Amino acid sequence: LNTISEELIASIRTIPDYPKEGILFRDITTLLSDPRAFRRAVDALVQPWAGSKIEQVAGIEARGFILGGAVAHQLSAGFLPVRKKGKLPFKTIEQEYELEYGTDTIEIHCDAVKPGEKVILVDDLIATGGTAEAAVKLLRSAGADIVAACFIVDLPELQGRAKLEALDVPVRTLVEFPGH
Numbered sequence: 350l351n352t353i354s355e356e357l358i359a360s361i362r363t364i365p366d367y368p369k370e371g372i373l374f375r376d377i378t379t380l381l382s383d384p385r386a387f388r389r390a391v392d393a394l395v396q397p398w399a400g401s402k403i404e405q406v407a408g409i410e411a412r413g414f415i416l417g418g419a420v421a422h423q424l425s426a427g428f429l430p431v432r433k434k435g436k437l438p439f440k441t442i443e444q445e446y447e448l449e450y451g452t453d454t455i456e457i458h459c460d461a462v463k464p465g466e467k468v469i470l471v472d473d474l475i476a477t478g479g480t481a482e483a484a485v486k487l488l489r490s491a492g493a494d495i496v497a498a499c500f501i502v503d504l505p506e507l508q509g510r511a512k513l514e515a516l517d518v519p520v521r522t523l524v525e526f527p528g529h
């Protein structure tokens with residue numbers, strides 16, 4: 350009998366040298382297309398908060414939208430899109446973060462969070478943690494109470510978890526892969 354982690358690991362496809370040489374790309378589209386793995390991943394992500402009053406689930410564009418929508422539905426919470434710069438139509442607040450080369454910026458609408466609202470952050474994967482850290486800062490600056498951040502995949506060598514824990518954000522991940 351496979352454990353949930355073994356089943357999820359088996360459902361994730363690894364593509365060597367994508368998007369560049371030396372990178373092992375962990376592709377969750379194969380998890381998403383597997384009905385049983387998709388349900389088990391979403392169920393496992395929400396399990397600690399079933400029955401608690403989470404008001405919003407914030408998903409990070411783009412892959413965090415797929416999971417965040419499912420998680421929000423499961424928790425009967427709202428969904429809050431954290432978008433790449435320039436996509437949201439109303440007034441926004443933004444947060445910049447470092448990439449390997451240069452910077453990127455994420456945004457939310459200025460009225461996306463009510464003060465003190467309980468929010469869970471969701472993304473498919475945490476690598477360096479730079480994206481999630483920026484999302485936490487952005488959501489907090491809007492008044493969110495970040496209850497936790499959850500991800501299907503952790504790449505522990507890149508130490509993203511520590512970045513969020515340094516901000517006092519509990520981190521939940523379902524599977525780990527060695528390497529980058």
Ligand code: PRP
Nearest residue numbers: 410411412474475476477478479480509
């Ligand atoms: C990937 C992944 C996470 C982020 C993790 O998204 O989906 O959002 O990188 O990296 P980090 O922990 O080092 O910040 P990407 O920016 O490639 O975009 P996508 O989700 O739109 O495909």
Ligand code: MG
Nearest residue numbers: 410411412413
């Ligand atoms: Mg992403």
